[in-house]
Amino acid sequence: MLKLIPVNKIKLVDIDEVNFDLIPRPANKKFSCQECFYWIGKKDGRLDQNAQKKKWFLRKNENYGSVGKLLYVGGEKLPIGFIQYGPIKEFDTAKLYYLKNGNLPKDGWCITCLMVDSKFRQQGLASEMVKKVLSELQKKGVKSVDAFPAVKTNSIDDTSAGTIQLWQKFGFRVIAEGSREVIMRKELNGRSKQKTSS
Ligand SMILES: CC(C)(COP(=O)(O)OP(=O)(O)OC[C@H]1O[C@@H](n2cnc3c(N)ncnc32)[C@H](O)[C@@H]1OP(=O)(O)O)[C@@H](O)C(=O)NCCC(=O)NCCS
DSSP: OOOOOOGGGEEEEEOOTTTGGGOOOOSSTTOOTTTOSTTOOOOOSSSOHHHHHHHHHHHHHHHHSOSEEEEEETTOSSOOEEEEEEEGGGOHHHHHTTTTTOOEETTOEEEEEEEEOGGGOSSSHHHHHHHHHHHHHHHHTOOEEEEOOBSOOSOGGGOSSOOHHHHHTTTOEEEEEOSSBEEEEEEOTTOOOOOEEO
8 A cells, every 4th residue: 555645634525516516537437426326327318317416416415414425635626536325225226236135234324436536546545435434324323334346346447336355444244245246234333233124
């Protein structure tokens, strides 16, 4: 790892109506976090994808407080990272991961997306975003958080949710293995068991 960026040079800001358009574009230009609904398009022909995602974000913010943050580091005017999270039930793609194993936690949350500009990687910034979000969710009373890193990727640019090792650093454990992604879980509030719904 390169030298860690000091915590006092890092700022995380909730995404809102004003800063939504500043969500940075990932290094791999085939992705756009301003348009992606975690891999499922919701285009209905009436609104463009970007406008729909913005609307979705603002509605979920109203319901849950915050479902995404922008990452700023000292000296940079624009955000250089992004994290997206929310109740699993709000992400259709995430729900699909549980179809086979039926281990969908009742009221469980997940972190779906994690992205840091390639110039700033391996300095602990993704880790800072995860740390901050986990602490916020714990305060909110969320009981468990899941993440869905890919089993294997050709390039770190193509991972929407980091690596298995990244989540292990935060105490997430693999609870189910798919052919492409694994489900990893961290229990919050010191609880070890949680009701599941199929
Ligand atoms: C995955 C990503 C978020 C990691 O960000 P980062 O700030 O470099 O991560 P950190 O420095 O906090 O590293 C945390 C852990 O992640 C893992 N990690 C980070 N970069 C890695 C790499 N290139 N290869 C393998 N593991 C890696 C390591 O386990 C690391 O812990 P360590 O430093 O103790 O080994 C970043 O590489 C990224 O943004 N990738 C592209 C994501 C994207 O654009 N996706 C498309 C849109 S959905």
